[in-house]
Amino acid sequence: xxxxxxxxxxxxxxxxxxxxxxxxxxxxxxxxxxxxxxxxxxxxxxxxxxxxxxxxxxxxxxxxxxxxxxxxxxxxxxxxxxxxxxxxxxxxxxxxxxxxxxxxxxxxxxxxxxxxxxxxxxxxxxxxxxxxxxxxxxxxxxxxxxxxxxxxxxxxxxxxxx
Amino acid sequence: xxxxxxxxxxxxxxxxxxxxxxxxxxxxxxxxxxxxxxxxxxxxxxxxxxxxxxxxxxxxxxxxxxxxxxxxxxxxxxxxxxxxxxxxxxxxxxxxxxxxxxxxxxxxxxxxxxxxxxxxxxxxxxxxxxxxxxxxxxxxxxxxxxxxxxxxxxxxxxxxxxxxxxxxxxxxxxxxxxxxxxxxxxxxxxxxxxxxxxxxxxxxxxxxxxxxxxxxxxxxxxxxxxxxxxxxxxxxxxxxxxxxxxxxxxxxxxxxxxxxxxxxxxxxxxxxxxxxxxxxxxxxxxxxxxxxxxxxxxxxxxxxxxxxxxxxxxxxxxxxxxxxxxxxxxxxxxxxxxxxxxxxxxxxxxxxxxxxxxxxxxxxxxxxxxxxxxxxxxxxxxxxxxxxxxxxxxxxxxxxxxxxxxxxxxxxxxxxxxxxxxxxxxxxxxxxxxxxxxxxxxxxxxxxxxxxxxxxxxxxxxxxxxxxxxxxxxxxxxxxxxxxxxxxxxxxxxxxxxxxxxxxxxxxxxxxxxxxxxxxxxxxxxxxxxxxxxxxxxxxxxxxxxxxxxxxxxxxxxxxxxxxxxxxxxxxxxxxxxxxxxxxxxxxxxxxxxxxxxxxxxxxxxxxxxxxxxxxxxxxxxxxxxxxxxxxxxxxxxxxxxxxxxxxxxxxxxxxxxxxxxxxxxxxxxxxxxxxxxxxxxxxxxxxxxxxxxxxxxxxxxxxxxxxxxxxxxxxxxxxxxxxxxxxxxxxxx
Numbered sequence: 001x002x003x004x005x006x007x008x009x010x011x012x013x014x015x016x017x018x019x020x021x022x023x024x025x026x027x028x029x030x031x032x033x034x035x036x037x038x039x040x041x042x043x044x045x046x047x048x049x050x051x052x053x054x055x056x057x058x059x060x061x062x063x064x065x066x067x068x069x070x071x072x073x074x075x076x077x078x079x080x081x082x083x084x085x086x087x088x089x090x091x092x093x094x095x096x097x098x099x100x101x102x103x104x105x106x107x108x109x110x111x112x113x114x115x116x117x118x119x120x121x122x123x124x125x126x127x128x129x130x131x132x133x134x135x136x137x138x139x140x141x142x143x144x145x146x147x148x149x150x151x152x153x154x155x156x157x158x159x160x161x162x
Numbered sequence: 163x164x165x166x167x168x169x170x171x172x173x174x175x176x177x178x179x180x181x182x183x184x185x186x187x188x189x190x191x192x193x194x195x196x197x198x199x200x201x202x203x204x205x206x207x208x209x210x211x212x213x214x215x216x217x218x219x220x221x222x223x224x225x226x227x228x229x230x231x232x233x234x235x236x237x238x239x240x241x242x243x244x245x246x247x248x249x250x251x252x253x254x255x256x257x258x259x260x261x262x263x264x265x266x267x268x269x270x271x272x273x274x275x276x277x278x279x280x281x282x283x284x285x286x287x288x289x290x291x292x293x294x295x296x297x298x299x300x301x302x303x304x305x306x307x308x309x310x311x312x313x314x315x316x317x318x319x320x321x322x323x324x325x326x327x328x329x330x331x332x333x334x335x336x337x338x339x340x341x342x343x344x345x346x347x348x349x350x351x352x353x354x355x356x357x358x359x360x361x362x363x364x365x366x367x368x369x370x371x372x373x374x375x376x377x378x379x380x381x382x383x384x385x386x387x388x389x390x391x392x393x394x395x396x397x398x399x400x401x402x403x404x405x406x407x408x409x410x411x412x413x414x415x416x417x418x419x420x421x422x423x424x425x426x427x428x429x430x431x432x433x434x435x436x437x438x439x440x441x442x443x444x445x446x447x448x449x450x451x452x453x454x455x456x457x458x459x460x461x462x463x464x465x466x467x468x469x470x471x472x473x474x475x476x477x478x479x480x481x482x483x484x485x486x487x488x489x490x491x492x493x494x495x496x497x498x499x500x501x502x503x504x505x506x507x508x509x510x511x512x513x514x515x516x517x518x519x520x521x522x523x524x525x526x527x528x529x530x531x532x533x534x535x536x537x538x539x540x541x542x543x544x545x546x547x548x549x550x551x552x553x554x555x556x557x558x559x560x561x562x563x564x565x566x567x568x569x570x571x572x573x574x575x576x577x578x579x580x581x582x583x584x585x586x587x588x589x590x591x592x593x594x595x596x597x598x599x600x601x602x603x604x605x606x607x608x609x610x611x612x613x614x615x616x617x618x619x620x621x622x623x624x625x626x627x628x629x630x631x632x633x634x635x636x637x638x639x640x641x642x643x644x645x646x647x648x649x650x651x652x653x654x655x656x657x658x659x660x661x662x663x664x665x666x667x668x669x670x671x672x673x674x675x676x677x678x679x680x681x682x683x684x685x686x687x688x689x690x691x692x693x694x695x696x697x698x699x700x701x702x703x704x705x706x707x708x709x710x711x712x713x714x715x716x717x718x719x720x721x722x723x724x725x726x727x728x729x730x731x732x733x734x735x736x737x738x739x740x741x742x743x744x745x746x747x748x749x750x751x752x753x754x755x756x757x758x759x760x761x762x763x764x765x766x767x768x769x770x771x772x773x774x775x776x777x778x779x780x781x782x783x784x785x786x787x788x789x790x791x792x793x794x795x796x797x798x799x800x801x802x803x804x805x806x807x808x809x810x811x812x813x814x815x816x817x818x819x820x821x822x823x824x825x826x827x828x829x830x831x832x833x834x835x836x837x838x839x840x841x842x843x844x845x846x847x848x849x850x851x852x853x854x855x856x857x858x859x860x861x862x863x864x865x866x867x868x869x870x871x872x873x874x875x876x877x878x879x880x881x882x883x884x885x886x887x888x889x890x891x892x893x894x895x896x
Contacts, residue, residue, distance in 0.1 A: 041194035042187015047428040051828035082187035099181035106625030107184030108347040108395030137835035144803025
């Protein structure tokens with residue numbers, strides 16, 4: 001009979017500015033740690049295979065697919081999720097722009113789109129429509145809100161350049 | 163009654179009222195639901211396409227860490243037969259016996275304390291099978307064929323004779339690959355029992371139907387079942403039936419006596435919740451040299467599972483589309499060892515339109531008549547099947563406005579005559595006639611003393627904008643600000659509502675809100691009917707209007723008082739009224755409603771590499787009254803993106819030997835990404851439809867329809883290659 005590895009690990013994640021110590025099954029992904037162990041369910045699971053971008057979070061400021069990382073690999077690192085984006089009850093400019101431009105319909109891919117867009121602006125890769133569309137192409141939206149997503153990012157990128 | 167808020171809010175492009183929840187990650191989707199004692203389930207699926215299970219070795223899985231139950235057909239509690247639903251018979255129940263009808267059929271559900279434990283244990287389950295040769299392929303001679311499966315085949319005139327005597331004939335076959343809905347939200351079910359009461363959070367587009375189904379199969383009253391679906395991560399039709407995994411999750415929760423969560427894995431989304439079936443259509447058009455159609459014969463063969471049903475008429479598009487005296491339609495379904503197909507945005511009509519509008523384009527080249535002119539010559543001034551006037555029809559305006567915005571006049575009609583460097587340029591268009599389905603709906607509307615209003619109905623918002631348009635409509639009718647209106651939907655305990663499907667919900671729910679708002683105003687007037695202190699005493703609904711929460715006489719707006727005044731004086735916390743709308747009553751002597759559209763595509767093709775780029779896409783839609791210009795546009799652009807996927811990328815590859823879906827991941831099954839989508843221009847034309855109290859006609863699906871034909875027709879214009887098989891991949895252009 002095969003056995004199932006079930007080693008537990010202790011992990012400290014710095015999530016949205018707060019240190020969270022977790023005792024986890026070593027198989028738990030960063031995505032499932034956020035959703036199932038920290039009750040941060042804003043980050044979504046769309047494929048669990050690193051192909052859709054719904055689970056995008058910032059890890060030490062860079063956008064990553066949280067379904068492709070084990071939580072244990074993120075020990076001691078900074079994680080930012082959609083729940084950490086608004087400050088003092090004020091939405092991030094991208095969150096406001098997504099609402100204004102109707103950059104979503106069902107809303108399921110939206111947290112990943114917005115986190116990806118936050119990183120995109122930091123990367124300096126939102127200087128043209130073509131760039132925005134190309135470098136947002138890792139975030140699938142089956143509702144097809146792409147033109148509105150691009151419009152929202154374009155607007156915020158333009159404001160930042162001013 | 164007449165109720166006006168100032169300014170008018172209906173139709174305005176206001177932001178989605180659920181926007182703040184969605185951009186902060188706070189909107190609760192079914193997979194986000196947790197209970198303190200929640201446990202997790204994982205499905206095991208068959209690894210053969212046809213045959214029987216001869217042994218199930220569950221000991222290792224049962225002994226694995228954290229496992230609470232391994233349920234198979236051998237130990238599953240019996241279920242009562244599933245009911246007839248508003249969309250036909252339920253799907254066959256899972257776990258009835260040892261037979262396997264398709265690769266990926268659910269054969270076990272494993273429940274464990276954690277998700278990781280359930281996944282690991284599911285891998286330990288071993289099943290012995292006796293495999294049979296799977297029946298696959300639409301033309302398989304071993305397959306059972308259902309002819310005229312819905313008794314809906316139609317004939318007017320004498321199409322055979324008219325085809326024989328036609329001056330020009332187009333007779334071609336069009337095939338469309340199977341496609342998978344693939345909403346981004348993995349379908350999830352969380353089931354919890356308290357005694358004989360069942361609560362289910364589920365990715366359903368139709369909570370009331372799911373309640374009926376679960377109550378029936380678990381043999382409990384409908385009042386003991388509550389289905390919640392306030393948010394779901396898209397559906398596109400995948401949530402219109404109660405698929406087996408939903409029933410299995412509720413079954414598992416009953417077995418282990420704890421709440422159970424099941425989240426389908428992405429590959430399981432290809433096998434568990436339906437798909438657009440593969441189709442093969444034969445389209446025969448007969449015409450005179452002047453372009454007038456004399457005959458259309460439209461046949462379609464669609465794939466079907468071995469034992470399920472799927473109501474998906476493809477030829478239904480043809481009879482209402484053109485003024486042609488002789489028409490016949492024939493639908494067939496072929497039973498194959500595949501996951502049972504289901505509904506995918508514009509089911510049937512999207513496929514049927516591709517054949518019809520491609521064939522018309524072929525005819526236009528044979529006759530050397532401009533494609534728009536050909537359609538105008540065959541425009542159906544009245545409904546061509548019934549002969550009745552349309553409730554509204556702005557299709558001609560769609561063509562005209564679309565041609566102007568697109569610049570159709572710049573099209574040089576000769577094939578391959580337009581170029582930009584080494585790119586060949588093609589212009590193509592398609593027309594769309596989309597008859598609508600509008601089921602009955604109920605709603606309850608309340609106004610509270612604090613000035614807030616509530617709209618409650620068991621409807622859903624699958625990204626379509628139901629929350630927002632319901633709030634706008636109620637605000638307009640009740641004379642309130644949109645922010646004062648709270649919309650509560652997605653709960654089967656609320657007044658009965660139909661599915662988010664068939665493009666019907668907005669109009670059905672809207673009609674019910676109109677009725678309820680009128681009833682609520684009358685309830686306020688009735689409250690003050692004998693009230694000497696009310697300036698409204700004795701007034702009727704016809705004599706008043708409501709502005710900013712104040713009911714006033716139309717004759718003299720200084721005579722009136724607010725909702726608050728009335729509730730306060732009568733010591734009422736709220737007043738409520740129900741409303742309903744039943745469009746099935748119809749209107750004698752009027753045909754419709756139908757929505758209409760014209761679609762225009764410009765494609766750029768690199769003839770050496772076979773690259774196809776859509777440069778721009780123009781859509782003009784007659785959707786009746788537009789309830790929110792922003793969300794309405796989003797419906798059309800989103801559906802157009804799905805149509806682009808269908809045309810260029812999407813194909814669910816079913817292995818011809820095993821029936822296994824060979825590309826059941828987002829890495830292999832390609833859907834459009836941001837960089838694939840061109841500039842999408844959307845314009846609305848037309849007027850409020852007279853059949854609907856709100857005037858709307860339904861926009862949820864029409865945006866997928868006509869995309870494929872417009873693009874394929876543009877490809878022909880650019881290259882002279884007539885592509886009759888979707889998707890149009892590079893190999894077809896080399």
